[in-house]
Amino acid sequence: xxxxxxxxxLSHIGDTGPAREExxxxxxxxxxxxATNQRLRKFLDGDEAPPMFHVSLFWDVVELxxxxxxxxxxxxxxxxxPLEKAMAGGxxxxxxxxxxPGDVLIATRTLTDIYEKQGSKGPIIFYEVIMEVKNxxxxxxxxxxxxxxxx
Amino acid sequence: xxxxxxxKVDDALPKRAYTPDNIELFFYNAVLWNAHRIHYDYxxxxxxxxxxxxxxxxxxxxxxxxxxxxxxxxxxxMFCSFEYSNRKASYIGETLRSGGSVSSVNKETGExxxxxxxxxxxxxxxxxxxxxxxxxxx
Numbered sequence: 001x002x003x004x005x006x007x008x009x010l011s012h013i014g015d016t017g018p019a020r021e022e023x024x025x026x027x028x029x030x031x032x033x034x035a036t037n038q039r040l041r042k043f044l045d046g047d048e049a050p051p052m053f054h055v056s057l058f059w060d061v062v063e064l065x066x067x068x069x070x071x072x073x074x075x076x077x078x079x080x081x082p083l084e085k086a087m088a089g090g091x092x093x094x095x096x097x098x099x100x101p102g103d104v105l106i107a108t109r110t111l112t113d114i115y116e117k118q119g120s121k122g123p124i125i126f127y128e129v130i131m132e133v134k135n136x137x138x139x140x141x142x143x144x145x146x147x148x149x150x151x
Numbered sequence: 152x153x154x155x156x157x158x159k160v161d162d163a164l165p166k167r168a169y170t171p172d173n174i175e176l177f178f179y180n181a182v183l184w185n186a187h188r189i190h191y192d193y194x195x196x197x198x199x200x201x202x203x204x205x206x207x208x209x210x211x212x213x214x215x216x217x218x219x220x221x222x223x224x225x226x227x228x229m230f231c232s233f234e235y236s237n238r239k240a241s242y243i244g245e246t247l248r249s250g251g252s253v254s255s256v257n258k259e260t261g262e263x264x265x266x267x268x269x270x271x272x273x274x275x276x277x278x279x280x281x282x283x284x285x286x287x288x289x
Binding site: 028031032034035036037038039040050051052055056059060061062067070071072073085086087089090091092093094095147 | 169184215232
């Protein structure tokens with residue numbers, strides 16, 4: 001460990017962002033399905049959303065001055081980390097309801113963990129964010145845990 | 152007899168090849184509103200970040216794993232949970248292959264667990280994953 005994780009950073013664990021509400025449209029489902037090379041007709045026609053459609057629905061729509069020089073959007077839920085090169089990590093998703101055009105979905109994100117590991121090319125900071133997605137009447141639609149890496 | 156009765160551990164899922172090009176990568180990042188330059192700015196990706204080419208988006212690979220599971224499941228049940236991690240970067244110009252196998256079957260609950268993968272041309276698993284499906288038991 002190189003001590004990159006300070007008590008101040010750790011104090012942000014538990015921070016929650018504002019709830020975000022989005023309307024699911026057939027057009028957006030179709031665009032996502034084409035972009036991901038889906039083959040099932042119900043997805044290509046936008047009758048139902050593929051399992052990872054919500055990733056596009058709730059990706060931050062940021063303005064140009066909210067992008068860092070590498071083009072990554074500045075996530076206001078996160079503290080400023082001492083490492084900034086973003087790497088993909090992974091997702092864990094539990095599904096409770098399918099998503100259809102016309103659905104109104106509400107997502108709430110919480111920073112749930114920050115930790116450090118030593119990689120072959122130096123230290124790596126990991127952080128985890130849990131996003132809970134519910135529908136308009138409060139039923140759980142899905143829970144997603146994102147793990148991302150910073151080098 | 153339901154389809155579940157014929158499913159066994161180690162049954163293989165159909166494989167599928169993907170050779171994403173710039174257009175597909177552009178579409179994917181456009182629908183996300185993802186401006187990360189490693190996905191479209193070749194000089195930046197290679198000279199600044201040191202990648203050998205334009206990087207395929209990590210969640211895009213995750214999505215392909217869900218397709219492997221869903222196309223195998225068909226209309227015979229529900230997609231309950233899914234997990235993946237991006238272990239190694241992949242680049243435009245590579246042909247990647249998705250696939251997987253059955254890792255457990257619970258005939259009582261109808262739950263089937265799958266081990267999923269995306270492999271590169273060197274046969275390395277770049278994105279492993281797991282999925283839990285629940286088959287109709289009627």
